[in-house]
Amino acid sequence: MPSYDLVVIGTGPGGYVCAIRAAQLGMKVAVVEKDQTFGGTCLNIGCIPSKGLLYASELFEEAGHKFAKLGIGVSKPTLDLAGMMKFKDEGVEGNVKGVAFLFKKNKIDTFMGVGRIAAPRRVEVKTHDGKTETIETKNIVIASGSDVARLKGIEIDEKRIVSSTGALVLGKVPENLLIIGAGVIGLELGSVWRRLGAKVHVIEFLDRILPGMDAEVARQFQRILEKQGMTFQLSSKVTAVDGSGAKLKAQVEPAAGGAAQTLETDVVLVAVGRVPYVGGLGVKEAGVALDNRGRIIVDAHFATNVPGIYAIGDVIAGPMLAHKAEDEGIAVAEILAGQAGHVNYDAIPNVIYTYPEVASVGKTEEELKAAGVTYNTGKFPFTANGRAKANMQTEGFVKILADAKTDRVLGVHIVGPDAGDMIAEAALAIEFGAAAEDIARTSHPHPTFTEAVKEAALAVAKRAIHI
Numbered sequence: 001m002p003s004y005d006l007v008v009i010g011t012g013p014g015g016y017v018c019a020i021r022a023a024q025l026g027m028k029v030a031v032v033e034k035d036q037t038f039g040g041t042c043l044n045i046g047c048i049p050s051k052g053l054l055y056a057s058e059l060f061e062e063a064g065h066k067f068a069k070l071g072i073g074v075s076k077p078t079l080d081l082a083g084m085m086k087f088k089d090e091g092v093e094g095n096v097k098g099v100a101f102l103f104k105k106n107k108i109d110t111f112m113g114v115g116r117i118a119a120p121r122r123v124e125v126k127t128h129d130g131k132t133e134t135i136e137t138k139n140i141v142i143a144s145g146s147d148v149a150r151l152k153g154i155e156i157d158e159k160r161i162v163s164s165t166g167a168l169v170l171g172k173v174p175e176n177l178l179i180i181g182a183g184v185i186g187l188e189l190g191s192v193w194r195r196l197g198a199k200v201h202v203i204e205f206l207d208r209i210l211p212g213m214d215a216e217v218a219r220q221f222q223r224i225l226e227k228q229g230m231t232f233q234l235s236s237k238v239t240a241v242d243g244s245g246a247k248l249k250a251q252v253e254p255a256a257g258g259a260a261q262t263l264e265t266d267v268v269l270v271a272v273g274r275v276p277y278v279g280g281l282g283v284k285e286a287g288v289a290l291d292n293r294g295r296i297i298v299d300a301h302f303a304t305n306v307p308g309i310y311a312i313g314d315v316i317a318g319p320m321l322a323h324k325a326e327d328e329g330i331a332v333a334e335i336l337a338g339q340a341g342h343v344n345y346d347a348i349p350n351v352i353y354t355y356p357e358v359a360s361v362g363k364t365e366e367e368l369k370a371a372g373v374t375y376n377t378g379k380f381p382f383t384a385n386g387r388a389k390a391n392m393q394t395e396g397f398v399k400i401l402a403d404a405k406t407d408r409v410l411g412v413h414i415v416g417p418d419a420g421d422m423i424a425e426a427a428l429a430i431e432f433g434a435a436a437e438d439i440a441r442t443s444h445p446h447p448t449f450t451e452a453v454k455e456a457a458l459a460v461a462k463r464a465i466h467i
């Protein structure tokens with residue numbers, strides 16, 4: 001029977017990064033993956049394909065609507081949807097092959113099949129041809145990820161009623177796309193299909209979009225998306241979708257209950273969140289405790305209640321983000337090697353890859369108010385940023401929240417061009433315990449969007465220069 005120091009179940013960003021770090025630290029490592037390719041949700045049906053389509057559809061929209069303003073004459077762009085999908089698929093292929101290469105490079109053994117914890121130190125792998133292999137291991141890290149959350153009575157067929165997975169492979173642009181849920185997936189994939197020509201209508205249960213994000217950011221972002229043509233129906237829910245006719249008929253009701261209306265649409269995207277995935281793992285039989293939302297319970301060292309079994313990523317509590325899963329993968333590998341692995345959950349950035357992008361790190365104003373923390377706010381709009389004006393990309397702003405007593409940066413929120421790249425500076429500032437003054441005194445290259453971050457830091461002490 002093959003024997004290892006560590007077996008990682010699942011090769012998403014949590015699992016594959018954990019395996020590589022453990023191998024770097026000298027452990028004998030194997031991974032188990034039930035799907036045909038490595039990389040998990042993120043690389044196969046999540047981050048990577050969605051960003052490919054966001055990029056391609058943004059260029060398509062720019063070619064159609066912005067080029068003329070820049071003095072570039074092109075005829076009206078035509079959409080080759082199959083070609084765009086091929087571009088997206090090639091991006092996925094490059095990434096998943098990259099993971100296979102890294103496993104080889106780091107001498108990590110790979111087992112393809114469903115992994116089940118047969119005993120604390122034993123994993124059984126049911127391979128695709130029906131055989132069972134047993135592996136012995138000192139430690140197990142569960143990195144089994146998450147799955148689409150479903151709505152009672154609304155059956156996802158991945159053709160007309162789709163989850164994000166189906167929305168990444170639609171064969172034609174729907175005339176109407178109805179999205180349930182104004183969260184990250186709804187707004188990213190809604191942006192893709194609107195740019196390609198669909199009329200996109202979003203139904204959201206709460207009275208705002210992007211719950212959990214800073215409310216001022218969410219309000220401004222909603223206005224921007226509305227200007228782009230997306231429509232929103234807040235405080236509403238979809239109770240049923242009738243697929244018997246040529247058009248889907250969705251029953252929409254006020255969230256608080258009341259008279260229903262029927263909306264006709266071609267495609268419905270269900271984007272109401274994701275749930276932890278423990279299918280086939282045998283966690284119950286192994287005695288691994290789950291919380292009331294089905295997440296594996298771990299302590300500060302990612303250890304479950306069963307000695308030798310650890311868990312990371314989407315299957316445990318915390319934001320369902322690839323970089324959070326990766327950071328936990330590294331931390332648990334280092335802990336297993338006797339080092340002080342650690343994740344700072346206050347400094348995990350969050351990005352929505354729309355146009356403009358939305359990015360944040362640290363606390364929102366609502367969280368600071370609820371915690372009774374006094375803070376100063378520095379804000380700077382992109383309308384006053386030289387590069388943004390030159391590029392005609394002036395929508396949005398940077399907002400920095402700093403402790404009123406110590407000036408320490410507590411939260412940074414950006415709506416604007418390249419916000420997702422700019423937030424890295426803010427994450428570093430929070431990680432290092434920087435003050436707004438530190439950012440304000442740091443030289444930022446001119447002309448760049450990043451100067452808006454510096455100006456927002458100056459604005460914390462009411463001394464922004466360009467406004």
Ligand code: FAD
Pocket residue numbers: 009010011012013014015032033034035038039040041042043045046047048050051113114115116143144145146164165185277278279280281312313314315319320321322323324325353
């Ligand atoms: P996963 O990536 O879900 O990987 C789990 C792996 O475990 C899978 O490969 C699965 O097949 C395997 N597995 C499960 N059970 C078993 C078993 N019993 N035996 C063997 N293998 C098993 N996050 C971001 O940070 N940025 C983004 O831009 C982003 N975009 C996204 C877009 C979409 C459409 C979606 C759906 C998600 C997106 N996410 C994004 C979220 C991100 O994909 C997840 O947070 C991340 O993949 C979680 O990593 P993980 O390793 O915990 O799990």
Ligand code: NAI
Pocket residue numbers: 151180181182183184185186188203204205206209210211236237238271272273274319320321350351352353
């Ligand atoms: P989400 O949690 O971001 O948003 C779900 C939305 O649906 C919320 O606004 C919620 O209020 C609403 N909702 C819930 N039930 C509803 C109902 N019955 N009717 C109407 N609205 C309802 O979840 P989403 O967008 O599905 O994404 C899942 C996860 O994937 C997220 O947690 C996110 O972290 C991750 N992800 C990250 C991305 C990124 O980092 N750029 C991109 C895509 C996904």
